[in-house]
Amino acid sequence: MHTIDRYALYTITLLALTCVLHSCTPVKPYQRAWLNDAAMRPGSTGIEKFDINVHTIREGASGGGNGKASGGCGCN
């Protein structure tokens, strides 16, 4: 892995952890109207499934909250 990529990885991990540990505020059930919206759901949406399959086949990278990382040929 190149040094610059390693630094990018460390920076992102640190930033993410900092966000989680220091920026979270307790959310009461009656404050969840925005969070409960279908578009706010984390992870991939149902309609993205076919796109993700295409990316898994046509690109070297796969995985990362995107479902399958193997299990089909995709050799065409």
Place this chain on the structure above:
Amino acid sequence: MERPAEAAAAIDQKMKNRYLTLALLTSVLHTRGQQDSIYHHQRVSRTDIEVLFGYYTQNGDHSAITGGTGTEKLRVYSPEFTIAHHRDSAHTLTLNAGIDIISSASMDNIDFVVSSASRLSARTHGSAAYSWKLRRSNTHIAVQTGLSVESAYLSLPLGVSIEHNDPSGSREWKASLQCYFDDLRYGWISKEYFRPVGLIYPAELRDTNWFPNYRRNSYNFAFSFYQVINPRMQMAFFPEFVYQKGLLSTPYHRVYFKGSSERVEKLPAERWKLPLAVQLNVFAGSRAVIRSYYRFYHDELGITAHTLQLEVPVKIHPAFSLAPLVRFYTQTAARYFLPYHQHDVTEAFYTSDYDLSRFDSYKAGLTLRYAPQRPMSPGYTFNALSLRYAWYKRSDGLTAHILTLLLELEHTRVHALHEGFNHSD
């Protein structure tokens, strides 16, 4: 003597009235108790039905079947059907089945078939998953299996996962192990055989048995962590580790070396992959959601990739939304990749598959979603209809169009349990 007798009768009458009132009160309370017990013993089951249709078309000029040169024209039609039956709040059974019908010009070139129409092939796949909630906890366990078959590929997935929701609803984590046991022999659903007969090599290279092994095993360890940041923002992390072992080369990919030598693609027998993704979803204003996603990826072949995606669903109407999206992706080349006629015969591993080359890719698209959540007939609800189009371009010249249609229905059913009625009798 009459007076005491009258007084005694009056007292008796008063007592009778009190008993009567008490009896009536008890009766009323008992009846309410009966109604409550029946109400509490109902079970509501829900079934989510999803019908997805995908259409994909691509064109390019770097087919790996012809050694990194030649047509990559391809069309895929992909209908898929998913049913998730939630028996109650604790148990869910999910079934999925689908077929990919593939029309590929490059597949003809395994045998150098010259045909007016491209060769049709198909991949059929199905899976089943069952999840249940552990008693007195917010933890779910799930197991999953399935089968995916095409003419030169069979894949058997097995998986297990555990998911825990924080009681406050602001934190959730999930860990899963998904294993794929693949067999790359030809003949599984071929008209002539319907059984595996061996690896398929390019027509002119069949005098050599290039690979003694025809199996490929993949082990995916995936972890996801969701955290609510504030009432309008939540974040997710997706670290993952993938280990693959076995035949990782595609046996009908050609490689042309300097001079006139030609061989079948050869990649190492082991590969690990390390994707790490972060997602941040923000509800901006009263109508728009900003969904942002970044992924870092590195693997043993030397590919390092970055993916950035931004999608903004905007609510035009309570039931209708538009979601434009852009995606940028960049990867470095695998250390074993070189173009047509560039490899040296002394190399241990070699490929001319442009999916493993250095390139950038761009995607732009739009999703239309109509979600009326309207009852159709007793028990059935029309939840949503979504249509998505995306245009995809790779810097090596490959272009593609992706079209997806998704229909979401729901069926609910109330089950009156016998225990409730027995209790009230």
